[in-house]
Amino acid sequence: MARYEHIAGELRDAIVRGDYRIGAQLPTEAELASRFNAARGTVRQAVAVLVAEGLVGTRQGARRIVLGSERSQSxxxxxxxxxxxxxxxxxxxxxxxxxxxxxxxxxxxxxxxxxxxxxxxxxxxxxxxxxxxxxxxxxxxxxxxxxxxxxxxxxxxxxxxxxxxxxxxxxxxxxxxxxxxxxxxxxxxxxxxxxxxxxxxxxxxxxxxxxxxxxxxxxxxxAGSVTFSIRNSTTANSLVRRAGD
Amino acid sequence: MARYEHIAGELRDAIVRGDYRIGAQLPTEAELASRFNAARGTVRQAVAVLVAEGLVGTRQGARRIVLGSERSQSxxxxxxxxxxxxxxxxxxxxxxxxxxxxxxxxxxxxxxxxxxxxxxxxxxxxxxxxxxxxxxxxxxxxxxxxxxxxxxxxxxxxxxxxxxxxxxxxxxxxxxxxxxxxxxxxxxxxxxxxxxxxxxxxxxxxxxxxxxxxxxxxxxxxAGSVTFSIRNSTTANSLVRRAGD
DNA sequence: TGGTCTCGCTTGTTTGTACAAGTTGCTCTA
DNA sequence: TAGAGCAACTTGTACAAACAAGCGAGACCA
Structure with missing residues (x-):
């Protein structure tokens, strides 16, 4: 498994486990880099995975925050x-x-x-x-x-x-x-x-x-048997609403 | 606007305009890098945007291919x-x-x-x-x-x-x-x-x-007035199907 | 007290390099 | 002719370094 995937997995587990509550701040990139002994770029790649999954929100200048704690599906x-x-x-x-x-x-x-x-x-x-x-x-x-x-x-x-x-x-x-x-x-x-x-x-x-x-x-x-769920953000989304045809 | 956003925009326009048909191959990273006079990393970042939008598919070792040509929404x-x-x-x-x-x-x-x-x-x-x-x-x-x-x-x-x-x-x-x-x-x-x-x-x-x-x-x-549309891939998706509640 | 300003912290962008890993087509061989 | 295997090409991963840009808290001033 790639290094960044491993780091992403560890962080995801921590969030799903509840180590970081919803709304809580994630450690900084620098801290994660030293904790996992990886370069900052690698950590960024790992966090990008969680952002794409909608688990983590990110804003330039501010610490990252936890948005959800449900594992999304493949x-x-x-x-x-x-x-x-x-x-x-x-x-x-x-x-x-x-x-x-x-x-x-x-x-x-x-x-x-x-x-x-x-x-x-x-x-x-x-x-x-x-x-x-x-x-x-x-x-x-x-x-x-x-x-x-x-x-x-x-x-x-x-x-x-x-x-x-x-x-x-x-x-x-x-x-x-x-x-x-x-x-x-x-x-x-x-x-x-x-x-x-x-x-x-x-x-x-x-x-x-x-x-x-x-x-x-x-x-x-x-009806009632299945629900689709999408998480999105200003920085990442893949959902489109279209006029009926 | 960031450099990679500009490159992503150019490529997206080209795809939407039909310069690359669906199923066609995109230029290699090296070629795009020289064309836009940017580092390979920057080009990768640009292409990643299109992959996340579902417009482009990517596989290690193979040239990237165009999957769709509809602009997705913000x-x-x-x-x-x-x-x-x-x-x-x-x-x-x-x-x-x-x-x-x-x-x-x-x-x-x-x-x-x-x-x-x-x-x-x-x-x-x-x-x-x-x-x-x-x-x-x-x-x-x-x-x-x-x-x-x-x-x-x-x-x-x-x-x-x-x-x-x-x-x-x-x-x-x-x-x-x-x-x-x-x-x-x-x-x-x-x-x-x-x-x-x-x-x-x-x-x-x-x-x-x-x-x-x-x-x-x-x-x-x-019914019939609106349709939601999602594009996804093995590498990027944010859609989840859940059991009815 | 209330607003402003500045400074340190944190994330975002870009470049460069090196190597790993997968794909594709060609060649060579049985 | 069919298959194995090689070689060139292309994308993926990782590291390092530097600067840009936004945020937040504390200091400062009116």
Whole structure:
């Protein structure tokens, strides 16, 4: 592990453990540098990690302060329903209800950076959390990974993990659009809610390490089952609000 | 403006303008350094900004690639409805429907880091976008800024901006919880939708520069009016999904 | 008492250097 | 031809040094 990652980890542990209460000041860079026997630049790199996580606030001239004490989650936990469920101590289940190849629609072609009409794999999955159905996933996979996806067990728990183990595919970048929609007939039937009841929708496009779009998906969560949380600051944020389309 | 900010701006403009298409490679650090006549460290800092914005992906050993071409928005635009509306070319309106002081509830006291029962200011606002009502805002302000808030014009467009100009208050850090809820009777009446129809809810807590919580709010958007968008990667993300509470 | 000013402290920016580690394409070999 | 392996290239980590800029507290003055 890199030096700065180690220092960041120590500081994060201290904050999560409560050694520094919310609002308290962190030691100065100079003090941290001597404590960890590292250069000031390395310490700055470590602290930058915590700032990006939203745990620490920083202002030129003033000592850094602690803003929160909750460990934030990794990209993998955000992207993979199963890995997220495991990390928060729940059990994830899943079942493929439909899977077929078809030509891509124009909007899918744009999102997957392929030519319109090129064949894609369309999959409908129902996901459960501790046995309760909470999520309907309508995913479209680009043609080049379709064979690997089709080989997966229909009741496969973590698609992300299986794809990594099978063909070494790593999902590295993602874009997520979050809004609220009314449950359609199929949504309502699968999730066991009334038609028109509120669902939290997450439309995402995921890209491989090399920048090649691999899948795009329309995920609908039963209201109350899942909440997205973002921490941001004047110096670091990655959230955007957009006009409805 | 700092050197690295200038370089980041130039690169961002080039990407947004389309000089580098999505999936294309960015110049190497060495080339950028000589082009901008800066040290490699400075260039790295500039590129780090774009990586944090989700515009650029980076992997050790490989050239950096362009992931997106949409300018992401600032903290101010995220936090302030009016500033966001202006930046996307719409007109924001607002009206205070109710404003009164009352003792804080235990959960509010926790979120605002005050003692339970301490007086807070509770405000109900209806926000319009281009004349259409799209957002019901139920905000609770900590006692120490209540006087400044009460002095504001009820039809004030940007509360954030007015508070800055009046008392120099800067909102610097925020936490946001996003989920979907059904419209209550009051929500439905104000937004002109049916009871039980889906709303996108954003619960936020905002903190001043010094780390002092200033307000917490329950904002409900009419479905279809607003979408949140997050870009993330294995190396940088600030989004968290949480189990429903 | 109240405001201002200055000084020390702390974080932000920039440059330079050196080495580590991962990627990519080419070459060589079996 | 397929695979191993090398070599050049590119990004990541770490250190050191110097100056800029903002903050906060105490000193000082009216």
């Amino acid at each position: 990209f993998a936990e955000l992207h993979s329903f199963a890995q997220w469920a495991r990390s928060v101590g729940h059990r994830a289940g899943g079942l493929v209800l439909d899977s077929h190849r078809r030509p891509s629609t124009p909007s899918e072609a744009v999102r997957l950076a392929i030519t319109p009409g090129e064949e894609v794999l369309s999959v409908l999955r129902l996901r459960r959390l501790d046995g309760e159905p909470v999520l309907v996933e309508r995913t479209v996979y680009a043609g080049w990974i379709a064979p690997a996806v089709e080989k997966l067990d229909p009741a496969c728990e973590s698609v992300t993990q299986e794809l990594y183990e099978a063909v070494g595919l790593v999902f590295a970048y993602g874009e997520h659009l979050i809004d609220a929609v009314a449950a359609g007939a199929e949504d309502a039937r699968l999730l066991g809610v009334r038609r028109g009841s509120p669902l939290l929708r997450q439309r995402r496009t995921t890209t491989s390490q090399e920048g090649r779009p691999a899948e795009c998906s329309d995920d609908r969560y039963r | 903290f101010a635009e995220l936090h302030s409805f009016a500033q966001w509306a202006r930046s996307v070319g719409h007109r924001a309106g607002g009206l205070v429907l109710d404003s009164h002081r009352r003792p804080s509830t235990p959960s509010e006291a926790v979120r605002l880091a005050i003692t339970p029962g301490e007086e807070v200011l509770s405000v109900l606002r209806l926000r319009r976008l281009d004349g259409e009502p799209v957002l019901v805002e139920r905000t609770v302000y900590a006692g120490w800024i209540a006087p400044a808030v009460e002095k504001l014009d009820p039809a004030c467009e940007s509360v954030t901006q007015e508070l800055y100009e009046a008392v120099g208050l800067v909102f610097a850090y925020g936490e946001h919880l996003i989920d979907a809820v059904a419209a209550g009777a009051e929500d439905a009446r104000l937004l002109g939708v049916r009871r039980g129809s889906p709303l996108l809810r954003q619960r936020r807590t905002t903190t001043s520069q010094e780390g002092r919580p200033a307000e917490c709010s329950d904002d409900r958007y009419r």
